[in-house]
Structure formats: C-alpha cells, structure tokens
Amino acid sequence: MKKSQKVLAVDLDGTLLKTDMLYESLCYSISENILNTFVKIKYFLINKAKGKREFAKELDFDPAILPYRGEVLEFITKAKQDGCRTVLVSASDNRLVEKISDFLGCFDEAFGSDGKTNLKGKTKAEFLINRFGEKGFDYIGDSKADLHVWAKADRVLTVNASRRLKTIFKENGQNYTEVVFLDSWILRLKTLFFALRPHQWLKNLLVFLPIFAAHNTEVTVLAIGLVAFISFCFITSSVYLFNDLLDLDSDRRHSWKKKRPFASGDMSITFGLVNIIFFLLLGLVIGWFVGQAFLWAIMGYYCLTLLYSLELKRKFIIDIFVLAAFFIVRVVAGSLASGIELSIWLLAFCGFLFLSLATIKRQAELSNSLNQGKQKALGRAYTVEDLPVVGFMAFSMGLISVIIFMLYLLSPSVTMSYSEPIFLWGACPVLLCWIIRLALLARNGEMHEDPVMFAARDKNSLACGILIFLFIVAGI
Missing domain, CATH: 3.40.50.1000 (HAD superfamily/HAD-like)
Known part of the structure; x- marks a missing residue:
C-alpha cells in the first residue's frame, strides 16, 4: 500500500x-x-x-x-x-x-x-x-x-x-x-407497531365466542372478555416477535415476508428481544387480573407456541393439529375467563373447522411454492407432491365441521338456546361454500398464506359471515 x-x-x-x-x-x-x-x-x-x-x-x-x-x-x-x-x-x-x-x-x-x-x-x-x-x-x-x-x-x-x-x-x-x-425513535415506534402484527389480533376475538354462544350480554362478563382479549393480544404479539427472530433466513427468502421488520433490518434484534419479554410480562400481568385459570391457559398457549416455533412446525401433520390448537386454546381461555361452560358441540365444531383452516394455510404455502418453481415450502416438512393429500384434508375437515353443526341442529340441545332453530339450517350451505372456496383459492395459489387474514379482507368471505350471522340472529 x-x-x-x-x-x-x-x-x-x-x-x-x-x-x-x-x-x-x-x-x-x-x-x-x-x-x-x-x-x-x-x-x-x-x-x-x-x-x-x-x-x-x-x-x-x-x-x-x-x-x-x-x-x-x-x-x-x-x-x-x-x-x-x-x-x-x-x-x-x-x-x-x-x-x-x-x-x-x-x-x-x-x-x-x-x-x-x-x-x-x-x-x-x-x-x-x-x-x-x-x-x-x-x-x-x-x-x-x-x-x-x-x-x-x-x-x-x-x-x-x-x-x-x-x-x-x-x-x-x-x-x-x-x-x-x-430519526430512530419515531421509526422504532412505527416499526414496532408493525412487528406486533395488530391485524392478527382479530384472531383473539375468539375469546368472546363462549360468551356470544351462550347469548350472554351482561356488561360484567363482556368487560372480563375485553380484558382477556387485551391480554391475549400482548401475548400473541410477543409470540410473533419471537417467531420472526427464528425465521430470519426463511423470511428473507420469501416474496413478501422479507419486508418484515427483523428480516429487513428495520428493527434491531436487541430491541426485539427486549420487547418480547416486555409484552409477554404485560400480557401475563393483565391475565392475572382476569383469573388464575385464564392465566394458566395463556401460559400454556405461550409454551405451546414456543414448542411449535422451535420444533413442531417442522413435523409433518403434527404442525397442522398444533395450529388448530392455537385457535381452540383461545376459545377455551375465553370460557375460563367468563366462567361460561363450553358445550361439546361447540368444541367439536371449532376443532374440525380450525383443522380445516390450518390445512388450508399449508395448502396455500405449498401452492405458492409451486408457482414460484420451488419443490418445498420454506421451513416446513411438506413438498409440492403432498398438495393432493393436503387439499383433501382441508376439504374433509371442513365438511366434518359442517356435519357436526347439522347434527347439533338435530339434537335436543338446540332448543335450549334457540327459539327458531330452523333458521340455522341456512348457515350450513353458506359455511360449506365458504370452506370450499377457500380451499380452491389456496389450491390455485390465489390466497394469502393465512386464510383467516385473507377472509378478513375478502368481500365474498365477509358476505358469507354476514349471512351466517343473520341466520343465527333469526334463530334466537
């Protein structure tokens, strides 16, 4: 030199x-x-x-x-x-x-x-x-x-x-x-809000399902449900931050996940680690005010998400059941928070419906991988050759959930909650059509990889939801 x-x-x-x-x-x-x-x-x-x-x-x-x-x-x-x-x-x-x-x-x-x-x-x-x-x-x-x-x-x-x-x-x-x-602080706050995935909090509304299913409109019960919802939002945001840190490499290789704060480098890993702990503790503290049973439920949820992130998401079929379990835990937590007992009919219906949605999620990932010329979904145990089986599972699980709903309508239990249960039959074909449509869109690679978030933005899905809601209201 x-x-x-x-x-x-x-x-x-x-x-x-x-x-x-x-x-x-x-x-x-x-x-x-x-x-x-x-x-x-x-x-x-x-x-x-x-x-x-x-x-x-x-x-x-x-x-x-x-x-x-x-x-x-x-x-x-x-x-x-x-x-x-x-x-x-x-x-x-x-x-x-x-x-x-x-x-x-x-x-x-x-x-x-x-x-x-x-x-x-x-x-x-x-x-x-x-x-x-x-x-x-x-x-x-x-x-x-x-x-x-x-x-x-x-x-x-x-x-x-x-x-x-x-x-x-x-x-x-x-x-x-x-x-x-x-201007780091302004950008940090904006980026943190994005990283918390507030749009995913929509899933936490499931804690209200036991309350609404019981037609309970007491202000005290609804208030408890709201606090439980807030607690779950902070807990799930902590989970999303942790997942994003573990998925840095796969997210950077993904067409749109590469824009996530950690993958893009817009949020530092150290700042993320601090907020993982902060939002976890905040969620647990709020959950403690709801009740001990609810607190155990959200702690169990968090532990299950850690197992999923570290190992279970790479396990064939098991990952689908765990994804469905995440939704079911929200429903059970809502029951524990409100003190309203869950019926076996509601649990069985939710179980198979969420299994269908979890399978559709994997189906969408595989279809998108196929369209991109890849043989395997990043970070998953599935290959594009599994698409026919995964597609069949998505449809059959959804069909079973509709059948369970129909069996409930034929049971004596329905008259305990609904004065005109005949109107509820109208919800069955709407629900089945919605599930079939999601499965077909996922198969054709036309869906966002999360069917719940897709449905929240899809006009046809929202229309189906409104129709089902009207049938239920008419039956009360």
Whole structure:
C-alpha cells in the first residue's frame, strides 16, 4: 500500500449491515438446536471471541439476502473510485466477515475476531493503528464501542449516531460526518407497531365466542372478555416477535415476508428481544387480573407456541393439529375467563373447522411454492407432491365441521338456546361454500398464506359471515 493512499475502515454490525451477525448467529442457533445454544453461550461468557467462533461454525447464511445499508455501500464505492483503500473490520467472527466481503467485492481487506481476540473497542483501535498508523485511516462506525477507534482515526464518520454519542463528540471536541442518520425513535415506534402484527389480533376475538354462544350480554362478563382479549393480544404479539427472530433466513427468502421488520433490518434484534419479554410480562400481568385459570391457559398457549416455533412446525401433520390448537386454546381461555361452560358441540365444531383452516394455510404455502418453481415450502416438512393429500384434508375437515353443526341442529340441545332453530339450517350451505372456496383459492395459489387474514379482507368471505350471522340472529 502506498503511504499516501487514504484508508477507509468500515464497521460491519449496525454500520454496513442493519443487523448484528452475533445476534443473527444466536437466533439461527436457537432455531436449530436450543440446547446446543446454551453450550455456545457458555463459551461466549468465558471468551467472547471463542463464543463467536462457536456460533459462526454452524451459521449457514446467504450474504446476498442480508439487510445492507445502501447509503453506506454507495459511500464505500465512491471512496474506492476516488482511490481509497477500503477495509472491512468487525468484531464479528472473521469467517462471517470474509464471506460478506467476498460477496460484496468492494473491500481490499477484511478482518474479524479470530476465535482468540475479540476485535472490538480498544483492540480494534490498536489493530488499525498497527496496520495503518494513528490518524492513518478514516473510520465509519455506529456505536459507543467505536469511540476508541474514532479517537485514533483521521475522520469520524457515523451511521445513525445516537444523541448520547453526539453529546460525547461535542464534549471531546470531535468533528464528525454523518453518512446515515435516521430519526430512530419515531421509526422504532412505527416499526414496532408493525412487528406486533395488530391485524392478527382479530384472531383473539375468539375469546368472546363462549360468551356470544351462550347469548350472554351482561356488561360484567363482556368487560372480563375485553380484558382477556387485551391480554391475549400482548401475548400473541410477543409470540410473533419471537417467531420472526427464528425465521430470519426463511423470511428473507420469501416474496413478501422479507419486508418484515427483523428480516429487513428495520428493527434491531436487541430491541426485539427486549420487547418480547416486555409484552409477554404485560400480557401475563393483565391475565392475572382476569383469573388464575385464564392465566394458566395463556401460559400454556405461550409454551405451546414456543414448542411449535422451535420444533413442531417442522413435523409433518403434527404442525397442522398444533395450529388448530392455537385457535381452540383461545376459545377455551375465553370460557375460563367468563366462567361460561363450553358445550361439546361447540368444541367439536371449532376443532374440525380450525383443522380445516390450518390445512388450508399449508395448502396455500405449498401452492405458492409451486408457482414460484420451488419443490418445498420454506421451513416446513411438506413438498409440492403432498398438495393432493393436503387439499383433501382441508376439504374433509371442513365438511366434518359442517356435519357436526347439522347434527347439533338435530339434537335436543338446540332448543335450549334457540327459539327458531330452523333458521340455522341456512348457515350450513353458506359455511360449506365458504370452506370450499377457500380451499380452491389456496389450491390455485390465489390466497394469502393465512386464510383467516385473507377472509378478513375478502368481500365474498365477509358476505358469507354476514349471512351466517343473520341466520343465527333469526334463530334466537
């Protein structure tokens, strides 16, 4: 290297990338083998560089789908065109750093932690000084850990610097140039709201089903149902955040899931972890006010979702039954909250209806995979060859739910709740037509992969819902 040649040193995590490769490795490890993750954490606590090496060994990632900062890449490209020597230097394991550097092709050198030395803070500063000399390089960073490096750099270049960081620069009399700056708190709140998936809270209205089925309109009971609904919303949002962290790789390969906050890098993994715990605790505290039985129900729901996310979603057929169980638990939780006993008819009907919807969800995933030329749904145990069987299951489960409803109408129990049960027969063909339509749309790849969310936006589905509601009201 020529002595007069300028050097531009670039940090990786949070600077060039919107994410952090250590936390990416952690999420991948948890999704693959949570027990083995604890062993790696033990190494990390003893020696950070060694721990990073253990996590990096098993991380299988495609650098092409990582969330890069376009502005930083443009800055690096321009610097290189102007004759600068570009260096990628990171505290992440050098195996990961080199793989990213090789893919981008805009760096002359790449360095990372080597399993013994953690290339961060003072250590990174000393490394760059030994290689390029004090004030012999410009440095782009993003966090307080980079202060030691900036102190020895010729130019201080920042990415999304916090107010605290800017205050430190001012106190130290350091000039800095912002390569990228975002109004982080506003964006964080907007992104967090999106990540919580408030549109999915619609499913939590199932806690009111036992109340409405019993035709109970007491204000006290409805109020309890509302509190239970709010509790479930926070619990499910915590689950969605956790699932998104485990599905980072598959989401980034998906046509629309790649826009999710974690997959796109719009929300940091650390911020997500904090909010997973926050919304879980918030949901549990609110659930405690509803009642002990309800609290046990939502805790059981959360544990089941963890099992599903870590293992069961990759199990053939079992995953469908677990998906259906998520809906049924909401209904049971509503019963426990309100104190209204569930009838065996309602449980049986809900069980098969939700099995049908869960199967339609898998059918839609497979059909979309087939249309994209893929032979397997990402992160699932099914291949496109399973489509005929999955389609048959979706229809048959839905048909059984309609038959159960018809048997209920023939039973003596119906007269206990309805004065004119004959009107309820009108709901049967409407419900069956709706299920058949969903199954056909899923088979043809014309459906969003979540049938419940699809139905909430589909005019025909809403029309079917209104008709069924009118038949039920007429029968009361």
